[in-house]
Amino acid sequence: MKVEAFIIHLPRATARKPQVSKLAAALPMEVSVVEAVDGMELGDAAIASHYVRQLHRPRYPFALGRGEIACFLSHRKAWREIVERGLDAGFVVEDDVDVETAEFGPTLDLALAHMNPADVVRFPRKADDGLGPLVASAGSSGLRTTRRVGLGMQAQLVGREAAISLLSFTEVFDRPVDTTVQMQWKHGIRILTTRPIAIREVAGELGGTTAQKRGPKSLTEKLSREILRARYRFAVRFHTA
Numbered sequence: 001m002k003v004e005a006f007i008i009h010l011p012r013a014t015a016r017k018p019q020v021s022k023l024a025a026a027l028p029m030e031v032s033v034v035e036a037v038d039g040m041e042l043g044d045a046a047i048a049s050h051y052v053r054q055l056h057r058p059r060y061p062f063a064l065g066r067g068e069i070a071c072f073l074s075h076r077k078a079w080r081e082i083v084e085r086g087l088d089a090g091f092v093v094e095d096d097v098d099v100e101t102a103e104f105g106p107t108l109d110l111a112l113a114h115m116n117p118a119d120v121v122r123f124p125r126k127a128d129d130g131l132g133p134l135v136a137s138a139g140s141s142g143l144r145t146t147r148r149v150g151l152g153m154q155a156q157l158v159g160r161e162a163a164i165s166l167l168s169f170t171e172v173f174d175r176p177v178d179t180t181v182q183m184q185w186k187h188g189i190r191i192l193t194t195r196p197i198a199i200r201e202v203a204g205e206l207g208g209t210t211a212q213k214r215g216p217k218s219l220t221e222k223l224s225r226e227i228l229r230a231r232y233r234f235a236v237r238f239h240t241a
Contacts, residue, residue: 001112003157005029005091006078010036015207016095026099028108029091034078039070046073055174056186058235061228064176072177075153076170079163088117090163093155096203097125103198107141111157111194114143120162120181122146122193123155125201130240135192142195148240149182149191155199162189185239 005027009020024031051069054060064072075092082090089112104123111121114136121143122128130148137143158166169187173180184191217225 001088002086003029003089003091003112004085004087005031005093006034006081007031007093007095008034008036008074008078009095010038012038013095013206019098019202019206020095023093023095023097023099026101026104027091027093028105032081034074034081036074037070037077039066039068042066042070042073050172052172052174055172056183058232058239060175060179061232062225064174068176071153072170072173072180075177076167079158079166082158082160082163083167087160089115089157089159091155091157092153093199094153096201096206097154098200098202100198100200103141103196106139107194107196107198108157110136110138110141110143111192115157115159115192116161116190117159118161118165119157119159119190119192120166121157122150122191123157123199124150124193124197125152125154125199126150126197127195128193131193140196143192144195146184146191146193148237149184150193151178151182152201153178153181154201165189179236182236183239 007020007023009016020033047069050073051064053063078090078092107123115121128146128150130146132145132147135143135145165187166189170180181191
């Protein structure tokens with residue numbers, strides 16, 4: 001099975017370069033660094049060609065910021081690398097991730113042995129709920145289907161056919177990349193998840209997020225967003241019940 005890893009890294013995030021090197025050394029496969037799309041340099045034309053508000057149901061209630069759009073386009077770059085390099089699968093990982101060596105190796109081996117080319121295998125940073133039947137297990141490692149896909153795009157194995165499907169489905173998008181991948185009822189890709197937790201997010205140790213920060217919100221705006229977020233989550237649960 002031909003598999004390579006792709007670390008998504010924003011070049012101006014120089015504080016993260018040592019972590020990129022550390023992560024590359026820890027991964028048991030050939031590694032390439034994918035230059036992340038920079039939201040600060042993203043032009044209006046590029047945004048308009050990919051981003052359209054409220055494209056799918058349930059409607060996503062928030063407008064995306066440039067950083068969120070750039071993050072989505074960065075993952076699309078990694079998916080395209082999988083296809084163009086003729087790989088069977090690619091391990092797509094963000095540059096604020098550390099792998100737990102003892103758990104990661106066996107879990108990765110299990111996923112590679114049992115995933116299909118049309119699958120995405122999540123390596124979540126915390127336990128997901130809404131898990132489905134067990135697909136395979138070996139020792140303490142397990143691989144399960146997911147009825148409700150968790151959020152976060154820290155690390156995933158993406159099969160070649162899944163990468164093709166994701167690229168097609170997300171040529172135009174209306175919500176963040178993780179909530180888009182969550183929509184199995186739309187794209188039809190089987191999403192698997194691994195156990196035990198084999199990665200951890202270390203953004204806090206690297207100086208925090210690289211996403212552009214928005215200005216402070218009023219109490220009314222915060223409450224409104226929480227209500228809209230709760231409604232959206234309820235709608236997603238309706239689709240994944």
